[in-house]
Amino acid sequence: MGKMFNVAVVGATGAVGQVMLSVLAERKFPINEIVAVASAKSAGKRVKFGDRELVVQDLATFDPATAVEGGIDIALFSAGGSISKQYAPKFAAAGAVVIDNSSAFRYEPDIPLVVSEVNPQEIANRPRGIIANPNCSTMQMLVALAPIHRAVGIERINVATYQSVSGTGQKAIEELERQNATLVNGGEAQAQVYPVQIARNVIPHGGDFCDNGYTTEEMKLVWETRKILGDDAIQVNPTVVRVPVVYGHSEAVHIETRAKITAAQARELLARASGVEVVDEPRGGGYPTPVTHAAGRDPTYVGRIREDISHPRGLDLWIVADNIRKGAALNAVQIAECLAQAYS
Secondary structure (H helix, E strand, C coil): CCCCEEEEEECCCCHHHHHHHHHHHHCCCCEEEEEEEECHHHCCCEEEECCEEEECEEHHHCCCCCCCCCCCCEEEECCCHHHHHHHHHHHHHCCCEEEECCCCCCCCCCCCECCCCCCHHHHHCCCCCEEECCCHHHHHHHHHHHHHHHHHCEEEEEEEEEECHHHCCHHHHHHHHHHHHHHHCCCCCCCCCCCCCCCCCCECCCCCECCCCCEHHHHHHHHHHHHHHCCCCCEEEEEEEECCCCCCEEEEEEEEECCCCCHHHHHHHHHCCCCEEECCCCCCCCCCCHHHHHCCCCCEEEEEEEECCCCCCEEEEEEEECCCHHHHHHHHHHHHHHHHHHHC
């Protein structure tokens, strides 16, 4: 038997934390002891791990060095940036490798930013004991684009995202459901989580506005793409849109490559790519959508692959994935699996 690991899931009662626990159980990660950790208000609650239930422990009093015999080996964090900044270094100092799902460390040069199918070699370069999970929109885009970039190079990416409300959190899901129910009954929708009504609407806004007119959610696609692909020359022009979908982000992606690649060549390349499933037939329903393909599933789905009629080296793709699963929880577990393999 290979090495078994003591694992902590921090933020275990949140949407991503619960999926992390589910994915760890489903993929039979080599666990010796597993601990669910969250804020004081969630301490004492129970969360599912396979056919077991774990009692949630209070992060404020949790000691990663002594909580289980031998200390915590791997900590999966999904509790927000401020919590990660405060507690992730403490877990790392106690000997744990922290895989953080927040934006707290993504842009720091000595913290690897990893998509498991794209740059797993960066996992070994973790001088601070912390590995960052990218933004969900960047992650699914690069799972699909990295094989093309490796083959012919990408000069420019134009991307418009269609992001589900679960990316904002549970309160946003509840707001969408509440607004839908109100509108069905002839009432007027009230917006609290989003600046305007999300039900029956689309909102071209994610994050905070920057001085350049873009938003922080849009700029993440620029910064993270360059860091993950290791290529600062790639130009990225993003527009983030929130849509009234519960689970699954979609992206209309238009790329300009350094060398010509045909749609047929790209289709064949993507069909062989790790983590990608091609759904691309020129008929009604012959393309992926959040509901019919992505929600609750692992792959990044790619369809509508076609050559750009306005550019000699242009290629258009439609990319869909579950933002909670592949966009957060699954990638964190896949990074943990890479760590485990290093010990085998």
